[in-house]
Amino acid sequence: MDKVELKELTLLAAKIRKDVLELLKHRGYGHLGGSMSIVELMAVLYGKQLRIDPSNPQWEDRDMVVLSKGHSGPAWYSALAEKGYFPKEKLMTLNDGGTMLPSHPDRTKTPGVDMTTGSLGQGTSAAAGIAYGQKLKGQDRYTYLIVGDGELNEGQCWEAFMLIAARKLNNCIVIIDDNKRQLDGYTKDILNPFDFEAKMKAFGFDLVQKVKGTDIEAISDAIDKAKAHKDGANAIILDGIKGAGVKYFEELKSNHSVKFNNDEINKAADDAIAELAEFIEKEEA
Amino acid sequence: MFKLTDDRSKKGTPLAKVVMQTLSDVMNSDDKVVFLEADLAGASSSTIIQKDHPDRFIQVGIAEANMIGTAAGLSVEGFKPFVHTFGPFATRRVYDQLYLSGAYAHNTINVYGSDPGFCTGPNGGTHTTWEDVALMRAMPTAVVCDAADAVQLEWIVRKFATMQGIHYFRANRKDVRNVYAEGSTFELGKGNVLKEGKDVLIITAGQIVSDALDAAEKLEAEGISAEVIDMFTIKPLDADLILSEVKGKKAVVTFENHSIIGGLGSAVAEVLAEHAIAVPFKRHGANDVFGQVASQEWLQKEFKLTADDLIETVKGLL
Ligand SMILES: Cc1ncc(C[n+]2csc(CCOP(=O)(O)OP(=O)(O)O)c2C)c(N)n1
Ligand SMILES: [Mg+2]
Numbered sequence: 001m002d003k004v005e006l007k008e009l010t011l012l013a014a015k016i017r018k019d020v021l022e023l024l025k026h027r028g029y030g031h032l033g034g035s036m037s038i039v040e041l042m043a044v045l046y047g048k049q050l051r052i053d054p055s056n057p058q059w060e061d062r063d064m065v066v067l068s069k070g071h072s073g074p075a076w077y078s079a080l081a082e083k084g085y086f087p088k089e090k091l092m093t094l095n096d097g098g099t100m101l102p103s104h105p106d107r108t109k110t111p112g113v114d115m116t117t118g119s120l121g122q123g124t125s126a127a128a129g130i131a132y133g134q135k136l137k138g139q140d141r142y143t144y145l146i147v148g149d150g151e152l153n154e155g156q157c158w159e160a161f162m163l164i165a166a167r168k169l170n171n172c173i174v175i176i177d178d179n180k181r182q183l184d185g186y187t188k189d190i191l192n193p194f195d196f197e198a199k200m201k202a203f204g205f206d207l208v209q210k211v212k213g214t215d216i217e218a219i220s221d222a223i224d225k226a227k228a229h230k231d232g233a234n235a236i237i238l239d240g241i242k243g244a245g246v247k248y249f250e251e252l253k254s255n256h257s258v259k260f261n262n263d264e265i266n267k268a269a270d271d272a273i274a275e276l277a278e279f280i281e282k283e284e285a
Numbered sequence: 286m287f288k289l290t291d292d293r294s295k296k297g298t299p300l301a302k303v304v305m306q307t308l309s310d311v312m313n314s315d316d317k318v319v320f321l322e323a324d325l326a327g328a329s330s331s332t333i334i335q336k337d338h339p340d341r342f343i344q345v346g347i348a349e350a351n352m353i354g355t356a357a358g359l360s361v362e363g364f365k366p367f368v369h370t371f372g373p374f375a376t377r378r379v380y381d382q383l384y385l386s387g388a389y390a391h392n393t394i395n396v397y398g399s400d401p402g403f404c405t406g407p408n409g410g411t412h413t414t415w416e417d418v419a420l421m422r423a424m425p426t427a428v429v430c431d432a433a434d435a436v437q438l439e440w441i442v443r444k445f446a447t448m449q450g451i452h453y454f455r456a457n458r459k460d461v462r463n464v465y466a467e468g469s470t471f472e473l474g475k476g477n478v479l480k481e482g483k484d485v486l487i488i489t490a491g492q493i494v495s496d497a498l499d500a501a502e503k504l505e506a507e508g509i510s511a512e513v514i515d516m517f518t519i520k521p522l523d524a525d526l527i528l529s530e531v532k533g534k535k536a537v538v539t540f541e542n543h544s545i546i547g548g549l550g551s552a553v554a555e556v557l558a559e560h561a562i563a564v565p566f567k568r569h570g571a572n573d574v575f576g577q578v579a580s581q582e583w584l585q586k587e588f589k590l591t592a593d594d595l596i597e598t599v600k601g602l603l
Contacts, residue, residue, distance in 0.1 A: 029407070070411070095407045097579035097587060102409040104578075118411030119378065120347050150324060153346035182347065183324045190324060191346030254327060 013043035018276040019078035033242035033255040035075035037179040042079040057111040068123025069148035070104040085112040121154030131172030150182025165204030165233040179242040206232040213240020287469035297435030301458035357386035372398035372414035401455040402542035403584035413576025419547025427451040429520040431491035436465040461492040476523040482512035489540040499592040536565040536602040545570040
């Protein structure tokens, strides 16, 4: 990746991360941990890899994103707003009565959202179906499935993976957010997943790539490789940290859903927002 | 015997905490009771059980269908499983496991489906259950309860722990207003007349029993005498009570935080129709709609499930 592109995507990631923090702090609560760990992924997808037209969300040739770990909507909404799918002010309406931005993504409410999710596991099968449909129509389109490491407790995910691999749905690029934690704690303590890489291979995914969850260049390269790998199933594992990008939130004992109800947490968010704002200003100058 | 609380403006212990504290206590004296959770211990307070009874706290991860199947297996071995997850995952998502491995195989599973209807609040439409009672009513042998408050909920949990079969109870995780005085006891399958009245019969269940009582008091002030029944056991339904209390009434209204299709309203309608009771009748509930995201308070208003909305329905019928 050239320097200019990397700079641009890094800037976009900073904007998305700042939006996430601002909107959750404004709301006073929300799914922070899992939103933060997909910020760089969202920047790569929306800043570079996706074939999309934000002014025409229903464009027939668009690539699709299915956020199966639907509770991380705040990161997706921030990326969509940064790309101009809707005005940024709308971000502050998250979860308000009548909002277009519900806590869990809703394809009937938000431009740019093509599949409704929130019941963990279900997005995996939907993504397989979308990718299948794209193939049936003979189209050269991609579907990016983003699934949580805790979410992979759901058997449905593995049913979908079997279908994706058996039918060689190479266009369904499975991205696992391996941020090591779920709601009640660390994935290894809740229901030990052992080795995702080995599991995906055993399930028939012949291109399984593991990259650092915040490494923009590595994520983008992995997607390039997956796109080029046309005769088998593709998986990318984001080796990451829940709450990524802000030390305080990475280290917070319970960072799945946080409440902004004390000085310490509010200061941590404010400091991070200020730091990101400074970085963004400097980069844009 | 039940007694009403002196102060209905007061809230009790958060309901999820009531369930977990009660169960933990039950587990002290009954080593057959086990508890299963699907990665929502932090959200349901079942960390209480995890701490008090680490060996009988079974964390299955985010795998609700597996949780129900596992509970069925534990039942085969003579255990009495209680499970928790949000209402939609406790019913819609695992219906066949509950039906077949559970009810059909004559196993015992006690299911706490949390945050029914508008109680889902910020989790939004994907997590809203206004059909859980309909689903669970249709399951042969299943018992279905909707708790009015903390006192009643504790009683239900203790009762279910002594029984065999599939038992479903729905309740907010948060604290709700008190209806009953501490120490009240109930009878499964028997409704409670909370307020006598002669013009209209209001049959309700769940945390909106409080709102129904508010409505009845306001109606009284306007010269309309309303009787209120807490039908906390929706299945088996107390048909005898309905048939005795409907006598002389000018109208009957059911009031539920559930779809008007298949829930308490439908159950009452079946009783009235099968006994050829021709009385003006209205099911007041969620009217064939999906839920949405907002605060619980906002949603209760939006979906017209407040005391004032009930008053309007009653007046419209009289
Ligand atoms: C079927 C289902 N069960 C439970 C939940 C509640 N829930 C929401 S997020 C979550 C934990 C998710 O963990 P993970 O997939 O690792 O997501 P992340 O770490 O990225 O936040 C749980 C249990 C749900 N939304 N859907
Ligand atoms: Mg995770």
